[in-house]
Amino acid sequence: MNKVQVNTQSHTYEVYLDKALRFRVGDLLSQCLKEKPSSVFVITDSTVAPLYLQDVLSSLPDDLSVSSAIIPSGEQSKSFKEYENLLSQALKNGLDRKSVIIALGGGVVGDIAGFVAASYMRGIRFIQMPTTLLAHDSSVGGKVAINHELGKNMVGAFHQPEAVFYDTDVLFSLPQKEWRAGFAEVLKHGLILDKSFYEWLQKNVTDFLSIDNELVSSLLARSIAIKAEVVSQDEREQGIRAYLNLGHTLGHAIEAVSGYGKITHGEAVVIGIVFAMKLSERLYKIDLDIPAFKAWVESFGYETVIPKDLDHEKLLEAMKKDKKTEAGIIRMVLLKKLGEACVEKVETDVILSLLKES
Amino acid sequence: MNKVQVNTQSHTYEVYLDKALRFRVGDLLSQCLKEKPSSVFVITDSTVAPLYLQDVLSSLPDDLSVSSAIIPSGEQSKSFKEYENLLSQALKNGLDRKSVIIALGGGVVGDIAGFVAASYMRGIRFIQMPTTLLAHDSSVGGKVAINHELGKNMVGAFHQPEAVFYDTDVLFSLPQKEWRAGFAEVLKHGLILDKSFYEWLQKNVTDFLSIDNELVSSLLARSIAIKAEVVSQDEREQGIRAYLNLGHTLGHAIEAVSGYGKITHGEAVVIGIVFAMKLSERLYKIDLDIPAFKAWVESFGYETVIPKDLDHEKLLEAMKKDKKTEAGIIRMVLLKKLGEACVEKVETDVILSLLKES
Numbered sequence: 001m002n003k004v005q006v007n008t009q010s011h012t013y014e015v016y017l018d019k020a021l022r023f024r025v026g027d028l029l030s031q032c033l034k035e036k037p038s039s040v041f042v043i044t045d046s047t048v049a050p051l052y053l054q055d056v057l058s059s060l061p062d063d064l065s066v067s068s069a070i071i072p073s074g075e076q077s078k079s080f081k082e083y084e085n086l087l088s089q090a091l092k093n094g095l096d097r098k099s100v101i102i103a104l105g106g107g108v109v110g111d112i113a114g115f116v117a118a119s120y121m122r123g124i125r126f127i128q129m130p131t132t133l134l135a136h137d138s139s140v141g142g143k144v145a146i147n148h149e150l151g152k153n154m155v156g157a158f159h160q161p162e163a164v165f166y167d168t169d170v171l172f173s174l175p176q177k178e179w180r181a182g183f184a185e186v187l188k189h190g191l192i193l194d195k196s197f198y199e200w201l202q203k204n205v206t207d208f209l210s211i212d213n214e215l216v217s218s219l220l221a222r223s224i225a226i227k228a229e230v231v232s233q234d235e236r237e238q239g240i241r242a243y244l245n246l247g248h249t250l251g252h253a254i255e256a257v258s259g260y261g262k263i264t265h266g267e268a269v270v271i272g273i274v275f276a277m278k279l280s281e282r283l284y285k286i287d288l289d290i291p292a293f294k295a296w297v298e299s300f301g302y303e304t305v306i307p308k309d310l311d312h313e314k315l316l317e318a319m320k321k322d323k324k325t326e327a328g329i330i331r332m333v334l335l336k337k338l339g340e341a342c343v344e345k346v347e348t349d350v351i352l353s354l355l356k357e358s
Numbered sequence: 359m360n361k362v363q364v365n366t367q368s369h370t371y372e373v374y375l376d377k378a379l380r381f382r383v384g385d386l387l388s389q390c391l392k393e394k395p396s397s398v399f400v401i402t403d404s405t406v407a408p409l410y411l412q413d414v415l416s417s418l419p420d421d422l423s424v425s426s427a428i429i430p431s432g433e434q435s436k437s438f439k440e441y442e443n444l445l446s447q448a449l450k451n452g453l454d455r456k457s458v459i460i461a462l463g464g465g466v467v468g469d470i471a472g473f474v475a476a477s478y479m480r481g482i483r484f485i486q487m488p489t490t491l492l493a494h495d496s497s498v499g500g501k502v503a504i505n506h507e508l509g510k511n512m513v514g515a516f517h518q519p520e521a522v523f524y525d526t527d528v529l530f531s532l533p534q535k536e537w538r539a540g541f542a543e544v545l546k547h548g549l550i551l552d553k554s555f556y557e558w559l560q561k562n563v564t565d566f567l568s569i570d571n572e573l574v575s576s577l578l579a580r581s582i583a584i585k586a587e588v589v590s591q592d593e594r595e596q597g598i599r600a601y602l603n604l605g606h607t608l609g610h611a612i613e614a615v616s617g618y619g620k621i622t623h624g625e626a627v628v629i630g631i632v633f634a635m636k637l638s639e640r641l642y643k644i645d646l647d648i649p650a651f652k653a654w655v656e657s658f659g660y661e662t663v664i665p666k667d668l669d670h671e672k673l674l675e676a677m678k679k680d681k682k683t684e685a686g687i688i689r690m691v692l693l694k695k696l697g698e699a700c701v702e703k704v705e706t707d708v709i710l711s712l713l714k715e716s
Contacts, residue, residue: 038684038685039685080438080442084438087506087512087513088506088508091506091508091509091512091679092508094686096681096683096684096685097681097682097684098684098685115477118515119473119477119513119514119515120512120513121512121514121681122501122503122511122514122515122516122595122681123515123516123594143480145480148445148446148449150446150449150450151449153480154445154449154478154479155445155477155478155479156477156479156480157476157477157480157481157515158480158481236481237480321449323454323455323479323480324455325454326396326454326455326456327396327397327454327456328452
């Protein structure tokens with residue numbers, strides 16, 4: 001069993017990484033919860049439910065009151081309607097302040113189930129059980145949210161989980177597209193804070209199909225440790241936590257303008273990273289070796305240019321809705337060099353002209 | 359200007375009490391906010407807007423971006439629909455993370471505007487401007503929420519305001535019913551924690567019509583100071599903060615079963631307090647002089663018995679939805695003596711038989 005500790009102001013918790021964790025949820029709960037849950041409510045989605053829900057439910061003790069809910073899989077479920085629906089089910093199932101919610105799924109499930117936990121009776125405990133590579137990132141750090149038609153993750157909270165249970169088995173049934181979705185955040189962690197990790201990735205990860213359990217465990221533990229370090233320094237995103245947003249200002253805009261779910265978050269973020277690298281080279285007169293980065297990520301099937309059918313003005317408007325924007329001025333995460341990020345105010349016309357070139 | 363300081367783990371803030379504060383909001387904002395707001399969004403209701411909204415807007419500096427929203431007055435507005443609607447307006451008005459929401463109104467406005475502030479972009483700053491006597495209570499302590507048809511305040515957060523601006527002028531235009539609604543929480547503060555304040559109230563407050571500005575200021579400052587003390591000791595309601603719930607387990611149930619808005623919160627709480635006092639006398643073999651309490655509050659027009667048309671089984675079911683309930687067992691705030699509260703698990707049949715007697 002690998003463990004990574006996450007320290008935040010509100011509390012400290014562990015990320016447990018191992019094979020077959022889904023069969024040991026009951027034991028893990030009693031290990032990591034100070035106070036016994038009065039009941040457990042498992043929230044999952046229609047893709048994950050047929051694969052793993054029964055394993056999790058069967059692993060819970062017989063004398064525990066357990067209920068579950070299944071949301072449709074996909075980003076569309078991070079809606080007000082689904083949020084209200086889950087809260088209604090929580091109430092009908094009799095959840096109280098000592099109950100625990102388990103978010104079993106990818107980032108969508110973690111985000112919405114986490115926001116349900118954050119706001120149900122003003123906040124109850126929850127556990128993240130990521131089932132995708134991408135969710136290694138969102139499951140650590142306590143950012144939970146739903147979407148609004150005017151912007152992604154616009155409504156939410158900071159609510160740390162009690163623990164993260166990560167069953168690495170489940171990753172090997174994921175399609176290539178899902179690996180791309182998640183690996184974008186892994187490489188991002190290297191780019192913003194750890195050049196040696198970035199170089200280790202470029203050397204060791206050249207093909208998703210050849211990744212084995214040992215490699216994915218090292219990769220996840222290292223990526224989560226970087227995320228955990230950032231979160232511990234800046235739980236509420238006042239400072240360096242914003243670095244995690246590298247590639248996200250444009251990435252979110254691409255998702256919003258093309259319609260959520262059309263392009264995966266990770267794929268959009270990689271396009272956003274290339275954009276941020278170009279802007280960094282231009283503003284700081286540096287060389288980030290973008291051709292090498294593009295060649296490497298293209299070998300995994302990532303796109304590196306903005307889809308041709310997206311309107312530049314619309315992208316710009318969507319970028320202005322970014323949460324880092326202050327008084328109408330876009331603030332982007334850029335790179336001073338590989339492994340060193342910063343946040344910079346960028347003029348609208350600079351962005352627009354680079355959008356037109358890209 | 360009277361000031362009461364509220365200390366919480368998250369931060370310290372001031373309650374400003376004075377005449378004509380609504381004309382000085384701009385100045386007060388620059389006094390109490392460390393960082394200048396990028397914009398201000400005033401949320402108020404259809405009763406308050408025609409009376410005071412313009413005063414507040416006019417008091418804000420011309421170079422500040424200001425917008426406002428008016429919700430229908432009444433408890434019905436603490437709904438998912440209104441919540442989503444306000445978030446949409448916040449987005450359309452371009453609020454960002456440095457924006458400030460002003461909640462101008464009674465408890466309903468404070469609760470929903472506070473939850474909008476707590477969840478918009480995962481939390482932005484807000485200011486409480488109470489316009490009722492009742493809201494002196496809810497505006498301090500950071501509890502914000504909306505209702506669910508299965509229970510009041512079931513969805514919300516703990517989100518402390520940056521400050522409370524309390525214009526005492528506005529209280530004198532309130533009808534008697536509103537005074538009753540608010541005074542219930544004032545006398546509750548005495549009952550649970552400060553016998554001398556309770557006795558001072560019984561002696562000095564015998565008629566709402568004869569209350570002058572001086573008396574209401576003393577009364578509010580003292581009541582708020584008790585609330586602030588409780589909150590500072592227990593921000594997230596893990597312990598003694600639950601005492602503030604005296605009368606609320608049955609009070610909320612009466613509101614829910616009779617339909618929100620039919621009977622005011624404060625009126626329902628007084629009936630709940632009488633019920634809790636009876637239960638306390640029975641369980642602890644003490645004498646709380648309930649006849650004196652009843653005679654005093656009835657002189658203000660409070661009811662002290664449960665409305666005849668409410669079904670006891672339904673009341674019991676609603677009481678079980680209380681947030682203090684654990685594993686199906688109702689926990690109520692009771693009095694060991696005047697000025698000393700406690701939380702006690704109470705068997706269902708004990709509650710039901712007392713409901714039938716009441």
